[in-house]
Amino acid sequence: MATLDRKTLLEGLRTELQERIQCYEDHQHRTSGALDKDIEDQALEVQNDEVVERLDDEARTELAQVERALARIDAQVGDRCEECGDPIAPGRLEVLPYTTHCKDCADLQ
Template sequence: MSDRQERLETLRDELIDRLERYRADKTRAGGPLDKDLEEQSIELENAETIDSLENEAEEELIQVMHALARIREGQGENCENCGELIDEARLSAVPFTTLCRDCAEAG
C-alpha cells in the first residue's frame, strides 16, 4: 500500500468520525430553542456553523473516496482530465487531488 493511500484512508476515517460527531451534536441540540432570545441566536448560529462544517467534511470525504477509487483502479497518479502524471509535490500537498496543477487551474 502506498503512503498516499494510507494517508487517504486515515483522512477518510477522520472525516467519518468528524461527521458522526457533527450529526450527534445536531441530534443533541435538536430540542426546542431556549426561551431567551440571545440564547436562541447563539443556538441558531452554532447550528449553522455545524451545518457548514458538516457540509465541508462531506465534500472532502467524497473527494477522498474518489481518489481512493482511482488508486484502486491504478489511475491514482494520473490526471483524470488530461491523463498526465500528477506532480508528486501536488499529491503530497493535496493527497485527494485527481487533477494535475494545469487542469486544476484551468477548471
C-alpha cells in the same frame, strides 16, 4: 510519495472525516428540538448550528474527494489526472494527497 503511503494517508483522512461528520451529526440532533430556552439562547444556538452545518458540508465535500482519490488508486490510475490523463506531479500529490487533477487542469477549474 509511494502509492501505498498515499493510500494509507488517505484512509486515515477518511476515518478522521467520518468521525468528524458523526460528531457534527450528534451535535445537530442534540440541539434540535430544544424549545424550552429563552430567545437569546436560541439565537446563539442557531448561529452555532449554522457554523456546524457549514463545517459538516466542508467535511462531506472533502470526504467525497478522498473517496474519489482512493477509488482511482484502486483502479491503478491514482497518479493520473482525471481530466487530461497526464501524470500528476509527485510533489503535488504530496501536498494534496486527495487531488485527482494535475495542476494545469485544477488551475482551469
